[in-house]
Amino acid sequence: MWWLVLPGLLIWLCILLLPWRPWSAREQLDPEPGGASDLSAVTVLIPARNEAESIVDTLAGLVHQGSGLKMILIDDQSTDATAVIAGKMDLDSLTILPGTDLPPGWSGKLWALQQGLQQTQSEYLLLLDADIELLPGTITALMNKIASGPYQLVSLMARLRMESFWEKLLMPAFIFFFKLLYPFAISNSPSRWAAAAAGGCMLLRREALLEVGGFESLKGALIDDCALARRFKDNGFRTWIGLSRSALSRRRYETLETIVEMVSRTAFTQLHYSAALLALCTLLMTAAFLLPLAGFFAAQSVPAALACLALMCASYTPTLRYYELNPAWSMMLPLVGLLYLQMTWNSAYRHWRGAGASWKERTYSRKNH
Numbered sequence: 288m289w290w291l292v293l294p295g296l297l298i299w300l301c302i303l304l305l306p307w308r309p310w311s312a313r314e315q316l317d318p319e320p321g322g323a324s325d326l327s328a329v330t331v332l333i334p335a336r337n338e339a340e341s342i343v344d345t346l347a348g349l350v351h352q353g354s355g356l357k358m359i360l361i362d363d364q365s366t367d368a369t370a371v372i373a374g375k376m377d378l379d380s381l382t383i384l385p386g387t388d389l390p391p392g393w394s395g396k397l398w399a400l401q402q403g404l405q406q407t408q409s410e411y412l413l414l415l416d417a418d419i420e421l422l423p424g425t426i427t428a429l430m431n432k433i434a435s436g437p438y439q440l441v442s443l444m445a446r447l448r449m450e451s452f453w454e455k456l457l458m459p460a461f462i463f464f465f466k467l468l469y470p471f472a473i474s475n476s477p478s479r480w481a482a483a484a485a486g487g488c489m490l491l492r493r494e495a496l497l498e499v500g501g502f503e504s505l506k507g508a509l510i511d512d513c514a515l516a517r518r519f520k521d522n523g524f525r526t527w528i529g530l531s532r533s534a535l536s537r538r539r540y541e542t543l544e545t546i547v548e549m550v551s552r553t554a555f556t557q558l559h560y561s562a563a564l565l566a567l568c569t570l571l572m573t574a575a576f577l578l579p580l581a582g583f584f585a586a587q588s589v590p591a592a593l594a595c596l597a598l599m600c601a602s603y604t605p606t607l608r609y610y611e612l613n614p615a616w617s618m619m620l621p622l623v624g625l626l627y628l629q630m631t632w633n634s635a636y637r638h639w640r641g642a643g644a645s646w647k648e649r650t651y652s653r654k655n656h
Contacts, residue, residue, distance in 0.1 A: 291581060291586040292595055294574035299598035307472035310463075310602040313610040314471040314529040316432055316443060318424025318547040326426055327355030329490075330409040334364035335373075335417035336400035341537040342373050346381065348420040351429060359406055360417075361386050361399040369404040369417075382406070393506045396486075401502040409493060416487040419445050422533040432527060439495035440516065442484040443531040449610060451541040456616070458540065460623045461550070462530070463606045468557070469513065475527045482520040486512030488534040495524055509556050530609060547630050554627075554634035565635055569628065575599075576624035598620070 300312060331349060335342060335390040342360075342558045349358055358378070362370040363386040370383050384406065389398050400414060411433075413426060425443075433441045444465070447458040469483035489512065496502075508514040516526050558564040579599070582592030600617035607614050 288582065288585040289591045291578045292517055292588050292591040295576070295579045296595045296598065298571065298575045299595060299602060302467065302602050303598060305470075307333060307470045309467050309470040309472070310605060312530055312605045314475065315609070316428055316441075316525075316529045316531050317533045318319075318422060318428045320424075324353040324430070325355050326353040326430070327357075327427060328410045329355075329413055330357040330359060330407045330411070331413040331415050332400055332403040332407070333358065333360045333415050333417050334396045334403070335360055335365065335369050336395060336399075337365045337367045337369060338417035339365075339367040339369045339372055341418040341420075342369055343376065344420040344537055345415070345417055346373060346376055346378065348417075348422065348425075350595060351423045352377065352421060352425065356380060356426070357407075357409065358382065359384055361404045363395055363399045363476050364388075378634040379506075389543040394509060394511065397506050397508065397511055398501045403507070404493075404502060405587040407493065412491055412496065414486065414491070414492050416445075416536075418536055418538040419487050420535045420537055421488070422535070425488075425531070425533045426490070428533070429488075433492070436527070437525045438489040438527050440484060440489065440519050440526040442486070442489040442512065442516075442526075442528050443534045444528065445487040445534040445536040446530075446532050446610065447536050448539060449612065451539075453546055454540050455612060456619060457543075457546050457623060457626065458612045459606050459610055459612060459616070460603070460620065460627065464627060465605055466606075469528075471528055474516070475525075475529075478527065479520050481525065482513060482516040483528050484512040484516035484526060484606055485528055486515075487536065488531070491519075495519065495522075498522065509553050527535070532610075537564070547633065550627065550630040551634040551637060554631040555638050556634075558631070558635075560638060562635075565631070572624055572628045576628070578619045580621050 333345065349356060358381045360373050360381060361384045370579060373383055386399050386402060389395055429441055444462060447461065449455050449458050469481055471483065473481040474483040499522045504513045504518060505511060519526050540549060558568060579592050579595040582588035599620050603617040603620050604614045607616055
């Protein structure tokens with residue numbers, strides 16, 4: 288039975304040998320020690336819908352970034368106290384903009400950003416999710432990065448919360464699989480083969496955004512960050528994405544159910560709602576994760592299964608080390624891969640029965656992709 292393990296062995300060997308090294312954590316950005324910067328050229332747009340639990344941390348993190356920073360919180364018709372709590376912080380640099388009704392064809396986040404964009408004149412815009420706290424110096428580091436090369440958009444993959452068992456098991460793998468699907472090295476190059484961005488923390492040049500059509504050009508997109516990066520690269524602009532330990536997501540995913548819900552919301556959208564791509568994904572993940580596990584049940588295939596597991600762990604360990612987690616978690620990757628495959632099928636099933644993607648009491652149909 289050793290030959291059943293061979294496809295997985297080849298998959299993980301190829302991943303490790305790819306010249307753009309999608310498994311590595313070399314693309315990263317964190318603040319350097321230094322004084323506060325003048326950030327008067329930056330306006331932060333914060334779309335917020337029912338974010339009362341995290342909005343204080345988000346705004347407090349911005350207060351310590353530097354002088355002159357302007358903030359616009361777009362309250363996307365929250366039913367909790369998001370706007371009230373933000374207003375009680377009494378920040379002179381903060382404008383709270385009540386969001387209007389969602390027009391047909393728009394996703395909630397992009398409509399909120401569009402309303403905020405109309406209130407700005409700054410050279411740079413920082414698009415920041417309402418659950419992300421930035422450590423001091425993060426915006427300065429982003430400004431230095433965008434100035435260091437011919438970049439019009441730079442973004443940080445926020446450090447997801449990794450405290451509960453399920454968060455430690457599944458959230459590092461979420462980032463690992465994203466990097467395999469959208470190799471950072473290629474996305475950061477002039478090549479248009481890959482275009483990726485992390486919408487939770489994204490700094491861009493306002494003029495470039497308007498040149499590619501603004502948020503209206505992708506108004507229905509559910510995976511709006513990568514769609515925006517694609518628009519930038521298709522228009523000849525350069526983008527950059529990297530890991531960070533200074534952009535901290537405060538959103539909790541303490542149970543398996545909450546993570547399943549998060550992944551299932553857009554997993555099939557990533558596959559462009561294609562049954563053929565779903566079948567290919569299933570074939571690859573079965574070969575990469577399930578067959579190596581089956582190899583441990585036949586004596587003659589155990590050496591090949593062990594070799595496959597070693598390659599798997601070697602590719603995943605850099606991500607775990609970057610987030611200061613025990614490398615022993617890499618031994619769980621076969622199970623993690625199968626869980627993510629199940630979530631992808633769950634996403635496809637939801638789509639086929641017409642449920643659509645749901646987020647913050649809103650449901651989006653296939654046209655929002």
